[in-house]
Amino acid sequence: MLDIAEELHRWVEQGRDFAVATVVAVSGSAPRGPGAALAVDSEGTVIGSVSGGCVEGAVYELCQQALADGESVPVLERFGYSDEDAFAVGLTCGGVIDILVTPVRASAPEREVFASALSAAARGEAAAVARVVSGPGEMLGRALLVRSDSSSGSSGSSGSSGSSGSSGTFGSYGSYEGGFGAHPELDRTVAAEAGAFLDAGRTGTLEIGEQGSRCGAPLTVLVESSVPPPxxxxxxxxxxxxxxxxxxxxxxxxxxxxxxxxxxxxxxxxxxxxxxxxxxxxxxxxxxxxxxxxxxxxxxxxxxxxxxxxxxxxxxxxxxxxxxxxxxxxxxxxxxxxxxxxxxxxxxxxxxxxxxxxxxxxxxxxxxxxxxxxxxxxxGGSGVSLTGAHTPIHHDATSATAPAGRIGSVA
CATH class of the missing domain: 3.40.50.720 (NAD(P)-binding Rossmann-like Domain)
Known part of the structure; x- marks a missing residue:
């Protein structure tokens, strides 16, 4: 989502409803990595990309459906490749990607934390947004914003209103705003982990219990980092x-x-x-x-x-x-x-x-x-020609398994 922050920030300022599809995890060869995003507004305008063209059409339809359904709960979908079905939608490169489709409406309580994250990223400031992508249904889509300065956003929970979220500081990195509304230690732990991702300029997922440790139901959290250019x-x-x-x-x-x-x-x-x-x-x-x-x-x-x-x-x-x-x-x-x-x-x-x-x-x-x-x-590339070589094309791709939750197998 943060990789198209400038355009999405304009949509937020214009009060548009939109759905954003974000790559959560990749396995094998895939055109784009975690954090790559495609967004569709209520008029059908599209920005961004999640696969370089392989599954864009199917993801576009998922975003439109998410806006038409009126639901606020994100949906996690898996796209792969099928040799058996020639008409299946999937990655021709043979990889597998998991994509989270999140509706972001003007009235949604979590929109504020997204707006703050997009605003910071559009200004070239360091910011990270952590979202629950799998776990207990009532927690899906909840968000937390981490920044290295004292500016803040707020967040609520997906599917409910009136949640005030939380705020605080952690370690020596900075502050966080928003929250997951579960165990009080969860927000602090995720903020610290997201701060480490932000410090390294990384985007990826982390597994954690809903009580902030290995206790409670397991959660998968996507952390998207936006940092100034190197x-x-x-x-x-x-x-x-x-x-x-x-x-x-x-x-x-x-x-x-x-x-x-x-x-x-x-x-x-x-x-x-x-x-x-x-x-x-x-x-x-x-x-x-x-x-x-x-x-x-x-x-x-x-x-x-x-x-x-x-x-x-x-x-x-x-x-x-x-x-x-x-x-x-x-x-x-x-x-x-x-x-x-x-x-x-x-x-x-x-x-x-x-x-x-x-x-x-x-x-x-x-x-x-x-x-x-x-x-x-x-x-980590070798610099040799790929022709005749047996080295991976994407050296930094991680072989992550798909998060549990609402995963539909496409192709």
């Missing part, structure tokens, strides 16, 4: 950097270009960059925030810039550090880094020469090879 820091305002900026934006990064030379580091040369910074690269890196999703691309291939920058970069908890240069430059740079105290373990983190072997020559091809390596590093 950062890509490109050091070196060269023509290769311009191409890398464009592909970095395409991949969803917040891209910064940094160079100490003001004649090259200009907004006119890098119109697609979110920021263009004039500073010595290592000085900028010392003062700018980074996290475990940040990628650093060092394109300067000049020792006076590279060595102090990489000495710092290889000691930071970032996702990726790559440096451009020939193999001769790479060997010389590594020796210079050793001389300033960089250890072999730290050097092992450096991707140099940067990028995958695509035979790239142009700036655009080189940017593609760098981006491919970043994606492979993020997803």
């Amino acid at each position: 950062r890509m820091l490109v050091f070196g305002a060269i023509d290769f950097a311009s191409a890398l900026v464009r592909i970095g934006k395409f991949l969803g990064y917040h891209v910064t270009v940094c160079d100490a030379r003001p004649v090259f580091a200009t907004a006119a040369r890098f119109p697609d960059a979110d920021e263009v910074v004039i500073d010595w690269p290592h000085r900028y890196l010392e003062r700018t925030p980074v996290d475990a999703r940040t990628v650093l691309c060092v394109l300067t291939h000049d020792a006076k810039f590279d060595v102090p920058l990489l000495r710092l970069a290889l000691r930071l908890p970032v996702a990726y550090v790559g440096a451009m240069g020939s193999r001769r430059t790479h060997l010389d740079r590594n020796e210079r880094l050793r001389q300033v105290g960089v250890t072999e373990l730290e050097l092992a983190r450096l991707r140099s020469p940067i990028g995958l072997d695509l035979g790239a020559r142009t700036p655009e091809e080189t940017a593609l090879s760098i981006a491919a390596e970043i994606v492979a590093n993020r997803r």
Whole structure:
């Protein structure tokens, strides 16, 4: 749901009734992962996608039916693949996905927590919404919102009105609003778990008892996280950097270009960059925030810039550090880094020469090879051709079993 937050937020502000279908779990090969969403309003307008086209028509009809029924209880459906029935609706890739269809009407008590979550996500703020997707019928659809600041929403329970929900703080992460209306410890436990998902930028499910531990009836809770885009820091305002900026934006990064030379580091040369910074690269890196999703691309291939920058970069908890240069430059740079105290373990983190072997020559091809390596590093890919390989296509897909509850087998 949060992956289409901007559009859904507009629908909420316009007072539209809508139903949203969200991928809860996937098994085997599937086009999209947990959290992918498709929404349909009362006039039949559709936004988003849950499968890249395989089951969109069937999900669209489920959303329309959910709005026409007048019920507030979410419905969980399973879509798979059938060799026996050629006309069955399912995933041609052979995977299985479980999709939760939730009607969100203007009068629904849980709409407030959805509205707050969508508003935060549309503004680029960190937020997570936890929803009960299977368990006791009276708890289906109840929601809880977690944010890292003090702003709040509220929530009620599906199928009832007048529920005030709950609110509070947990750990050192932040606050939560809304609630499940069951055991008082349940809200605090789910908030803490959702906070951990949010801290990691993850979306997925968790299993928990309705009393907040393993006690009571089992619940499956979907936690959807929305976090600000990860950062890509490109050091070196060269023509290769311009191409890398464009592909970095395409991949969803917040891209910064940094160079100490003001004649090259200009907004006119890098119109697609979110920021263009004039500073010595290592000085900028010392003062700018980074996290475990940040990628650093060092394109300067000049020792006076590279060595102090990489000495710092290889000691930071970032996702990726790559440096451009020939193999001769790479060997010389590594020796210079050793001389300033960089250890072999730290050097092992450096991707140099940067990028995958695509035979790239142009700036655009080189940017593609760098981006491919970043994606492979993020997803655990090997970088080899899929033709003739026996490796999984989706390396980070989890083989989760479908939650219990109202699951209809389609295909």
